[in-house]
């Protein structure tokens with residue numbers, strides 16, 4: 001079967017659905033492909049998002065909010081803890097979503113805006129005519145499908161192939177990917193009020209362990225280990241060890257594994273006829289691993305730029321420059337700064353982490369954002385944080 005449209009979006013995660021919705025609302029004939037038969041399932045995510053930034057993009061719906069938290073509780077390796085308020089805790093703290101419902105709701109919004117959504121449809125490669133990109137070859141419910149389109153949005157997640165097919169360098173070095181494992185845990189000792197973060201090089205080398213509550217003593221308890229420090233099976237082994245010490249009676253009702261990019265901004269997220277968004281474009285925050293909001297923001301920008309490019313007939317890399325300029329000026333700046341923080345923090349010893357977190361014990365950090373907190377940390381630990389002075393002062 002062969003069909004035509006203006007724009008193919010590959011992947012119906014938050015990035016793809018926002019791109020499809022925005023482009024369809026701007027008048028493009030959009031087809032969004034999703035290889036899975038159920039959008040949003042399985043969930044490879046701790047499901048935490050900042051409330052304010054999310055509400056700027058979509059109207060909150062109780063059906064996809066599992067819980068609301070007061071803030072973040074951060075634990076040093078020695079067990080010392082500090083608390084940050086919800087609005088200052090960054091892109092992962094505020095709501096804990098029910099992504100199975102959330103991702104589907106975003107895809108439904110895209111469909112309502114006019115996009116055609118095709119599930120169980122896997123993009124296989126990019127079609128070219130006389131060397132020029134002309135669409136996507138796919139497998140739709142077991143049947144071959146060719147879709148002719150001048151422009152493709154690759155929103156196909158961390159394992160993105162669209163970028164590779166288009167010749168965009170999205171290769172991740174082992175140090176720039178976090179290997180994750182997560183259990184959905186039911187336990188009476190789960191803190192329903194805070195997203196909890198546990199640091200320590202023996203707990204999670206180059207990363208952290210999290211417990212994000214989903215209400216009624218249920219939580220996503222997961223671990224991210226820096227790829228260059230992770231051996232085979234290490235995340236699951238360390239997560240089981242953490243469970244034994246923190247939630248010894250916890251019942252594991254689901255389990256997922258997955259990768260989270262932490263590479264900082266990539267050199268290019270476009271090629272002739274192709275735009276990458278979200279994890280496919282490595283747009284996650286390198287320090288927190290949060291990528292839902294960035295994928296959504298990039299999806300909106302991609303949808304707007306796609307509508308202009310297709311209408312003007314220029315879908316070349318030069319014609320898509322507006323996308324590069326806008327995502328770099330917005331989320332790209334934060335990602336670049338976070339990458340510098342990450343590169344520094346992964347080198348810290350447990351003693352360093354104890355010193356830093358312990359030094360905040362008597363400070364009122366409840367109203368501070370990350371930058372404000374770093375300024376205080378720098379004042380209290382100038383020698384340890386000297387390398388970061390250009391970011392702090």
Ligand SMILES: Cc1cc2nc3c(=O)[nH]c(=O)nc-3n(C[C@H](O)[C@H](O)[C@H](O)COP(=O)(O)OP(=O)(O)OC[C@H]3O[C@@H](n4cnc5c(N)ncnc54)[C@H](O)[C@@H]3O)c2cc1C
Pocket residue numbers: 010011012013014015016033034035036040044045046047048049091092121122123124155156157158161180181182222257258259260277278279280284289290291292293295
């Ligand atoms: C363990 C873990 C915990 C995380 N926790 C958080 C968190 O708490 N908060 C946060 O903000 N971020 C978190 N992240 C990151 C977050 O999940 C991603 O950044 C976010 O999902 C990116 O959205 P996306 O739309 O770019 O990609 P995805 O959500 O990955 O969507 C990509 C979609 O493309 C589809 N697809 C792939 N290939 C094809 C193909 N060839 N054809 C058709 N469809 C295809 C996939 O099936 C998928 O549905 C976490 C990640 C992991 C691994």
